[in-house]
Amino acid sequence: MNKSIIAAVIATVGFSSAAMAQDGMTVGVSWSNFQEERWKTDEAAIKEALEAAGATYISADAQASAAKQLTDIEALIAQGADALIVLAMDKDAIAPAIDQAANEGIPVVGYDRLIEDERAFYLTFDNRGVGTIIAQTVMDATPEGGNIAIIKGDPGDPNAGFLLEGMMEVVQPLVDAGTVTIAGEAFTDGWKPEGAQDNMEQILTSANNEIAAVLAQNDGMAGGAIAALASQGLDIPVGGQDGDLAALNRVARGDQTVSVWKNSRDLGKRAAEIAVAMAGGTAIDAIPEAQKWSGGENGVEMNAIFLAPTPITADNLNLAIDAGHITKEQACEGALDTVAACQ
The missing domain is CATH 3.40.50.2300 (Response regulator)
Incomplete structure (x- = not known):
């Protein structure tokens, strides 16, 4: 040529x-x-x-x-x-x-x-491991169980399936025990936050807003889900992954429970x-x-x-800061007083 x-x-x-x-x-x-x-x-x-x-x-x-x-x-x-x-x-x-x-x-x-x-x-x-971490961390923050939503990634991406398999390792025993119900789950074309927001809105409508927790398969979609929840005045545990800077700040603010940092x-x-x-x-x-x-x-x-991935919560936010992934200023803007990394 x-x-x-x-x-x-x-x-x-x-x-x-x-x-x-x-x-x-x-x-x-x-x-x-x-x-x-x-x-x-x-x-x-x-x-x-x-x-x-x-x-x-x-x-x-x-x-x-x-x-x-x-x-x-x-x-x-x-x-x-x-x-x-x-x-x-x-x-x-x-x-x-x-x-x-x-x-x-x-x-x-x-x-x-x-x-x-x-x-x-x-x-x-280890994407199955990431899914397990998201689900375990969020369900630990939802001890009474209840209805949950699962916001999945693009249907053409195998990672969406691997993440779901990992999530279900935690969720299925709770479903079998009758303490958790999957009220809705949806794939999100292109992993787009706006698509996740639409999916979350539809799930909230079908469940009459009775959702106790959300498992999102990445941070962008977690942000979309959180926007849908906020519009209904709901503040519940939400998990995601990728260690997005905005997500880590949401962790510090208390809006997102965990971001699994890869x-x-x-x-x-x-x-x-x-x-x-x-x-x-x-x-x-x-x-x-x-x-x-x-x-x-x-x-x-x-x-x-x-x-190996690393789950970031309010308790260990310092790991991402100390590694130089995010500055303390970026992570801690508007943070809860209880976040040690932001003291």
């Missing part, structure tokens, strides 16, 4: 960097979208690690379109990507891109979301290191600390690394 065609492709899909690698290695990153606050942090960590390795970063934003993501990856390959890091918008629709990468000998890191293909390295956090700096750094290693000839099954895993829908055995 000549330079004029490459330039046209870049102009069409919109890359964050159009630099062509002259020397060294090029790693292309395909983002499903940049809607969530945390992806900016992930990107910064990936860039930093690639720069340290002497590699060039190029990227594309699929803007929540599975079809555009295929075009993006094709263009990243045309730019000369030696390895790909892919945050898949849809677990099934991404398959042709993996085929193309494999045909060209380009290794793929499935980033934070499962691409169930043995040719892709799977790097993520240190995306660690995830981004590891992804860059794995991509560079595989592009340099390291076999997919020779990546340090990798384990064999086959817990996906189709039972495909893959090489994977699962990082």
Whole structure:
């Protein structure tokens, strides 16, 4: 493909960097979208690690379109990507891109979301564990039980299923015991906060506002659910994940019970290191600390690394502050007097 065609492709899909690698290695990153606050942090960590390795970063934003993501990856390959890091918008629709990468000998890191293909390295956090933590923390704050709502992520993202499995490890025994009823649960297209707010409003209407707790599968959706609750004058336990700055402040204010922090700096750094290693000839099954895993829908055995998440509550908010993830000023604006980290 000549330079004029490459330039046209870049102009069409919109890359964050159009630099062509002259020397060294090029790693292309395909983002499903940049809607969530945390992806900016992930990107910064990936860039930093690639720069340290002497590699060039190029990227594309699929803007929540599975079809555009295929075009993006094709263009990243045309730019000369030696390895790909892919945050898949849809677990099934991404398959042709993996085929193309494999045909060209380009290794793929499935980033934070499962691409169930043995040719892709799977790097993520323990998402079932995240779901369990959210549910356990919220239910501990709801000792009398009652009606609960579950606000799920995008139906095309396997993480929504993994998170739900983890949540149900805690919730199902309570349902069986008759102390908890799932009054409503809904998927949220694109994990969008406004979609979560709409879902929460519908659940509140159907349950006559009789909801005791909410399990949201990320912080953006927790924020949407909290907005719906606030409009009805309800202040109940709500859990989420990602360690979004706004969510950590809600934890300090008492509006959100827990945000499970997945240190995306660690995830981004590891992804860059794995991509560079595989592009340099390291076999997919020779990546340090990798384990064999086959817990996906189709039972495909893959090489994977699962990082450990950290639940952040009002009691240990200092962990996120001390790690430099959020400043004390950001975390503690309007905080409750009882939050030790804000004293």
